[in-house]
Amino acid sequence: MSNGDYGDRGNKDASITNTKGTGTLKASPGTGRKMDTGSAFLIGDSMTGGYGNGPDILHDCTIAVNPGEIAVIVGPNGAGKSTGMKAVFGMLNLRQGSVRLDGEDITDLSPQDRVVKGMGFVPQTNNIFTSMTVEENLEMGAFIRTDDFSETMEQVYTLFPILKDKRNQPAGELSGGQRQQVAVGRALMTKPKVLMLDEPTAGVSPIVMDELFDRIIEVSRTGIPILMVEQNARQALEIADRGYVLVQGRNAYTGTGKELLADEDVRKSFLGG
Numbered sequence: 001m002s003n004g005d006y007g008d009r010g011n012k013d014a015s016i017t018n019t020k021g022t023g024t025l026k027a028s029p030g031t032g033r034k035m036d037t038g039s040a041f042l043i044g045d046s047m048t049g050g051y052g053n054g055p056d057i058l059h060d061c062t063i064a065v066n067p068g069e070i071a072v073i074v075g076p077n078g079a080g081k082s083t084g085m086k087a088v089f090g091m092l093n094l095r096q097g098s099v100r101l102d103g104e105d106i107t108d109l110s111p112q113d114r115v116v117k118g119m120g121f122v123p124q125t126n127n128i129f130t131s132m133t134v135e136e137n138l139e140m141g142a143f144i145r146t147d148d149f150s151e152t153m154e155q156v157y158t159l160f161p162i163l164k165d166k167r168n169q170p171a172g173e174l175s176g177g178q179r180q181q182v183a184v185g186r187a188l189m190t191k192p193k194v195l196m197l198d199e200p201t202a203g204v205s206p207i208v209m210d211e212l213f214d215r216i217i218e219v220s221r222t223g224i225p226i227l228m229v230e231q232n233a234r235q236a237l238e239i240a241d242r243g244y245v246l247v248q249g250r251n252a253y254t255g256t257g258k259e260l261l262a263d264e265d266v267r268k269s270f271l272g273g
């Protein structure tokens, strides 16, 4: 696929990207603090930690998304991408570092409390209730809401019309791409202020991937910043305002999506040349 395939997509408003022009493209391990994260809406800042009493998986790792942006995390299998997302969502005990949302330190909050604060998270696996219907999945997504969420459900159905057609079907009967739509729709039901997606296009065909990316761009244009992990690194960086390459739990490269796509080393090592 050529670089230009997504040329007319993604957020092109230069005023909200790289405002300080720090150009820290080749951030070497441990330079997380030097990144331009001053205006981040959501930031996992210099995170170090692992699972339980096990070894550290993340090492001074920083991931962030600014208002209006799509930020994409790529990197090899086992690099710690999912672990980084879980850390930001409060599913990991950080030994060092902090998580801030809209300027507020939320490092000590539980995942549930982070949802209440406005975080929507779609994990990489087990992200839907397969025996429940599509509509029940969306209702489950609204669990923290006490107001009338029917309007939000209509918005989800407008975004993903196929889900309306299949709303009374068990979600487990849907195709891979449709299940991912259910998972994203469920997360949108809380009316999140920021959306975190771990491999939303895993296991789907290139055409379905393309459609999902279009929907994700659509969500981002409604004003919801998006932080997502992607296996389809090249395509994801095409739509990314900001990209992070993680290697062994560390920030290896950081830049705009365009910068990373143009970088010789990133291309050779992570984008297949």
Ligand SMILES: Nc1ncnc2c1ncn2[C@@H]1O[C@H](COP(=O)(O)OP(=O)(O)O)[C@@H](O)[C@H]1O
Binding pocket: 051, 054, 057, 075, 076, 077, 078, 079, 080, 081, 082, 083, 084
């Ligand atoms: N629940 C877990 N308990 C212990 N180690 C884990 C757990 N989940 C992942 N890991 C380890 O953390 C490292 C990073 O995994 P992960 O974050 O899933 O990578 P990625 O998402 O980049 O493929 C791997 O070495 C993996 O074995």
Ligand SMILES: [Mg+2]
Binding pocket: 081, 082, 083, 124
């Ligand atoms: Mg993962």
